[in-house]
Amino acid sequence: MASFPTRTGPKNSRRLVALALGLGLASAALGTAGPASATNTAGTPTRAATAGYVGAAENTGNKAFFDAVLKSVAKRQAAQPSLKVVTVYYNPSQAPSFRSQISSAASIWNSSVSNVKLQATTGSGDFAYYEGSDPRGSYASTNGHGRGYIFLDYAQNQQYDSIRVAAHETGHVLGLPDHYSGPCSELMSGGGPGTSCTNRYPNSTERARVNQLWANGLAKALAQVGTAAKAG
Numbered sequence: 001m002a003s004f005p006t007r008t009g010p011k012n013s014r015r016l017v018a019l020a021l022g023l024g025l026a027s028a029a030l031g032t033a034g035p036a037s038a039t040n041t042a043g044t045p046t047r048a049a050t051a052g053y054v055g056a057a058e059n060t061g062n063k064a065f066f067d068a069v070l071k072s073v074a075k076r077q078a079a080q081p082s083l084k085v086v087t088v089y090y091n092p093s094q095a096p097s098f099r100s101q102i103s104s105a106a107s108i109w110n111s112s113v114s115n116v117k118l119q120a121t122t123g124s125g126d127f128a129y130y131e132g133s134d135p136r137g138s139y140a141s142t143n144g145h146g147r148g149y150i151f152l153d154y155a156q157n158q159q160y161d162s163i164r165v166a167a168h169e170t171g172h173v174l175g176l177p178d179h180y181s182g183p184c185s186e187l188m189s190g191g192g193p194g195t196s197c198t199n200r201y202p203n204s205t206e207r208a209r210v211n212q213l214w215a216n217g218l219a220k221a222l223a224q225v226g227t228a229a230k231a232g
């Protein structure tokens, strides 16, 4: 699958541009938006790890991103052990153009999995959505300080089904890696099946994987939070 696999924040984006553009589609699809014109209107932080909607070699970022969200949730769960439902809070206020798509993505996931729930907040949350223009498209990332965020690119969201893009990126929050070679029926195939793919729902394998991750992963994260607390 062609395209723009990784990017870093505006401050050090040049370094990975060559890597990203080596895969082709970026320049063809977004020819007017050169790297130098990349803007990030929301001022998202410099990225340390990445997973995008289209690309080829960015799965290394997925684990860091998921771990950041997991740790954030685990801290809250540890502070309030009585909480029965694992809730991941997101702040959509920095992506006002995509408010309905983000809300749809949350509803899609909430109706698809049982071990974790997404809920909007006006506070800092466990992660946030941002919007802007970037030649390498939409992505999920961490800021290098253990905070996860999702960036939604204007052009890519016009080219591809916007709710699918939002649901796909949110899938990274829930721990799923990219699988660009998969069919349209997979949410995490992202832009792989092309712009005509409008499936917005995870398939049964993806649902099962998220449920499994939050059943087992959170327990481990809680144990780590507990260990850290004891160690002072």
Ligand SMILES: [Zn+2]
Residues within 6 Å of the ligand: 051, 052, 053, 054, 168, 169, 172, 177, 178, 190
């Ligand atoms: Zn992705």
